[in-house]
Structures are given as C-alpha cells and as structure tokens.
Amino acid sequence: MTGPRVPGRVAVLVAAAGAPWEAEALDRIERGGPRLVLTKRCVDLTDLLATASAGLASVAVVAPGLVGLDADSVDHLRRSGLGLVLVGAPAELRGGEPDRLRRLGVEHVLTSEQLAGLADVVAAAGADAAPGAPADTTGRPDPAPAGDPPAPGRTVAVWGPAGAPGRTTLAVGLAAELAHAGHDVLLLDVDPYGGAVAQHLGVLDEVSGLLAAARSANSGLLDAERLVGLARQVGEHLRVLTGLPRADRWTEVRPAAFAELLEQASRLVPYVVLDTGFSLEADPGDPFGGTAPQRNDLTLAAVRRADELLVVGAADSVGLARLARGLVELRDLLPGVRPRVVVNRTRSTLGWGDREIRGMVEGFVTPADVHFVPDDRAAADRALMAGRSLVEDGVSPLRSAVAEVARGLLGETPRPAARQGLRRRRAGRAR
Numbered sequence: 001m002t003g004p005r006v007p008g009r010v011a012v013l014v015a016a017a018g019a020p021w022e023a024e025a026l027d028r029i030e031r032g033g034p035r036l037v038l039t040k041r042c043v044d045l046t047d048l049l050a051t052a053s054a055g056l057a058s059v060a061v062v063a064p065g066l067v068g069l070d071a072d073s074v075d076h077l078r079r080s081g082l083g084l085v086l087v088g089a090p091a092e093l094r095g096g097e098p099d100r101l102r103r104l105g106v107e108h109v110l111t112s113e114q115l116a117g118l119a120d121v122v123a124a125a126g127a128d129a130a131p132g133a134p135a136d137t138t139g140r141p142d143p144a145p146a147g148d149p150p151a152p153g154r155t156v157a158v159w160g161p162a163g164a165p166g167r168t169t170l171a172v173g174l175a176a177e178l179a180h181a182g183h184d185v186l187l188l189d190v191d192p193y194g195g196a197v198a199q200h201l202g203v204l205d206e207v208s209g210l211l212a213a214a215r216s217a218n219s220g221l222l223d224a225e226r227l228v229g230l231a232r233q234v235g236e237h238l239r240v241l242t243g244l245p246r247a248d249r250w251t252e253v254r255p256a257a258f259a260e261l262l263e264q265a266s267r268l269v270p271y272v273v274l275d276t277g278f279s280l281e282a283d284p285g286d287p288f289g290g291t292a293p294q295r296n297d298l299t300l301a302a303v304r305r306a307d308e309l310l311v312v313g314a315a316d317s318v319g320l321a322r323l324a325r326g327l328v329e330l331r332d333l334l335p336g337v338r339p340r341v342v343v344n345r346t347r348s349t350l351g352w353g354d355r356e357i358r359g360m361v362e363g364f365v366t367p368a369d370v371h372f373v374p375d376d377r378a379a380a381d382r383a384l385m386a387g388r389s390l391v392e393d394g395v396s397p398l399r400s401a402v403a404e405v406a407r408g409l410l411g412e413t414p415r416p417a418a419r420q421g422l423r424r425r426r427a428g429r430a431r
Contacts, residue, residue, distance in 0.1 A: 202387020
C-alpha cells in the first residue's frame with residue numbers, strides 16, 4: 001500500500017521487522033479514524049529511508065530490532081520531516097534502553113502492551129512533524145526536564161585557513177594553559193583531513209578516540225562515563241580525544257553522532273577545545289536528494305557549535321592573504337561573528353607591525369581581540385619532538401603568548417600555580 005500524503009491526515013509508515021505486534025499496530029492505525037492513513041509497510045530500513053526521502057509520510061512506526069537503526073538513520077528520518085514512534089516488547093525496553101533510544105532522537109517509545117494508545121501517539125507525532133511546526137535545529141528532541149541540569153561547558157573551536165598556520169600548536173597550547181589554570185578541559189581532534197594532536201602530546205597508540213566515541217554516539221550509547229573512558233588522561237585537568245588514524249576514515253563520523261559527541265563533551269567539562277580542519281567549503285549537495293555526509297561537515301559543525309571561535313593565521317604575506325579570505329568565509333558563514341584572531345609566527349623581518357595587521361583584520365571582521373604569537377621555533381620544536389605541551393616545556397616567548405590568549409579567553413588572570421608537568425599518558429579504553 002503506497003500513496004502520497006493526504007492533506008489534513010497523518011500519513012504513516014510502519015517498519016516492524018516482523019515483530020509480533022505488527023498486525024495489531026496496523027489494525028489500530030487503520031482504525032484510527034480520518035486523521036490517520038497507512039501509507040506503506042516497509043520491509044527494511046533501506047525501504048523506510050527511501051520512502052521517507054520521497055516525502056510520502058509524516059510519521060514512522062518502527063521496531064527496535066530494525067537492522068541498522070542508529071543515530072544516523074534516525075537523523076535522516078527527522079530531516080525528511082518524519083516524527084518517530086518506536087514500539088517494542090517489554091523485554092526489549094528494559095533498563096536504560098528507552099534512554100538510549102531517546103539519545104538516538106526517537107521522540108515516542110511505547111511497549112507492545114501500550115498499543116491501545118498508538119493512534120493518539122501517532123497523531124501527536126504527526127502534528128509535531130507537520131509543515132509549519134517549529135524546526136528542531138539540534139537534530140535531537142528536547143531532553144526531559146530533570147530539575148536544574150548543570151550548565152554546559154564552553155566550546156572553543158580553533159580554526160585557520162589552509163597552509164598550516166599553527167592550528168594544532170595553538171589548540172594544544174591553549175588546552176594545556178586552561179588546564180594549568182585549574183580548569184577541567186577536554187581537547188578533541190576533529191580535523192577530517194587527519195589531525196596531529198596525539199603526536200603533539202606523545203599519545204602514540206593508533207586507537208582513535210574520535211572514531212570510538214562516534215560509534216558509541218551512533219548507537220545511542222555515549223554518555224559522560226563512556227566518554228571519560230574513551231579520552232586519554234594527559235594531565236590532572238586535561239583529557240584528549242585523539243583524531244582520525246587515517247584521513248580516509250572521516251566517513252565513519254556521521255553528522256548526528258558528531259552532534260551528540262559535542263553535546264556530551266560540553267556536559268562533561270567546563271572547557272571543550274576543538275582542533276578543526278581548514279576547509280569551510282560546503283558541498284552543493286546531491287541533486288537527487290541524497291543525504292551522504294560531506295568531508296567538511298565536522299569543521300562546519302565545530303565552528304557553528306563553538307561558543308568562542310579562535311582563528312589562526314600566519315604573519316607572512318601569504319598567510320595574511322589566506323587569513324583575510326578565511327575571515328570573509330567566516331563572515332559569510334556566521335554573520336555577526338566576532339572571532340578571537342591569533343596571528344602566528346610574527347617577526348620583525350616581515351616589515352610590518354602589530355598595528356598594521358590589526359587594521360587589516362578589523363577591515364574584514366570586528367574581532368573579540370587580536371593576539372600576536374612570536375616565531376619561537378626553538379620552543380615549538382622542543383615541545384613537538386618531546387611530545388609534550390608548551391606548559392611542560394617551561395618558560396618561553398611562545399608559551400607566554402599562548403598563555404595571553406588563554407587569559408583573554410578566560411577574561412581573568414589564571415590563578416598562580418607552581419610549575420607542574422602533565423602526568424604521564426595513560427591509554428584510555430577506546431577500541
């Protein structure tokens with residue numbers, strides 16, 4: 001049975017995966033009065049996704065046993081305009097399973113013993129998904145009220161244009177300075193072209209924390225405890241989620257899972273630092289309506305999600321030209337953005353000073369501030385070759401400049417503290 005959406009009625013898809021409750025559910029939908037119409041019984045997830053993409057329905061009733069049902073497929077259904085109702089046997093919905101399903105983005109969960117109310121639940125889901133209903137820009141339903149939830153941490157994205165202007169050096173240095181000031185920090189390597197945070201901090205095993213966390217999020221299993229286990233503890237206040245082991249594995253980090261990862265990270269610590277990729281180019285999309293992920297989705301999601309955006313550019317003529325173009329791209333992507341601009345590798349031999357560079361930056365955006373980091377190759381090389389942060393390396397012009405960026409970000413002077421090195425790295429449980 002197939003057909004187009006009927007105005008004023010809720011068109012329903014059913015993908016029950018052969019569950020025993022399917023016949024009763026179909027009967028209750030068909031007897032749900034003029035408000036409901038059964039559009040199609042889908043044989044599997046592929047059939048369900050294709051039918052949803054065709055715009056033939058506004059609600060899907062699915063079974064938890066539907067093979068392939070994960071955060072990515074739920075996100076596909078939601079972006080296709082479908083509300084989701086999940087029906088399962090009581091044994092399938094025990095313990096934390098309802099919470100896992102809601103983390104996937106399932107709005108309504110019923111047991112097979114609650115089918116008497118199915119028609120009303122389907123109608124409500126259809127009203128939520130109706131044209132003109134408020135859009136959910138997060139890709140997730142609002143969480144159930146639970147008293148006063150803790151305030152989310154601040155997410156800091158470190159971005160810079162192509163040409164290796166020093167994004168990772170700044171991201172690692174900034175995270176270490178925030179941790180040194182006594183703030184709990186989670187540093188995420190989210191560069192889709194292959195990051196280098198692990199190498200900067202001497203974390204040499206090839207297990208990717210990013211991929212492990214994305215898999216957990218896509219299955220609805222990522223929570224604070226699991227995220228802590230997947231991150232590497234590299235200091236008293238600093239954890240690191242390592243990046244892609246190979247650049248070609250970016251396809252394994254699906255957009256819905258990445259959004260959930262960022263959400264969980266912001267609930268875990270006061271500061272989340274994201275070392276991003278360089279490209280802000282958005283793919284024009286599939287003209288046939290496909291929803292395949294694009295390589296730059298991670299970077300675009302990171303800069304859009306950030307509470308504070310740090311833009312890194314090199315101080316030479318090529319680097320400044322790239323920085324100028326990058327600021328224009330950012331302004332087009334995020335109108336009204338006020339990034340904190342960091343001009344890296346400044347030196348007197350270039351022939352221009354801080355005032356000229358600041359004026360150039362202010363010609364493209366209104367920055368929160370402009371910081372200048374000297375070309376201290378010796379300190380950068382020592383830290384990189386030893387696999388440690390600038391904090392561990394001790395006093396240097398480079399570290400002092402990065403600490404100044406951290407102070408600007410904090411809006412306060414970090415508390416005085418005796419110099420302490422980061423603890424020896426301990427492998428997490430990511431697999």
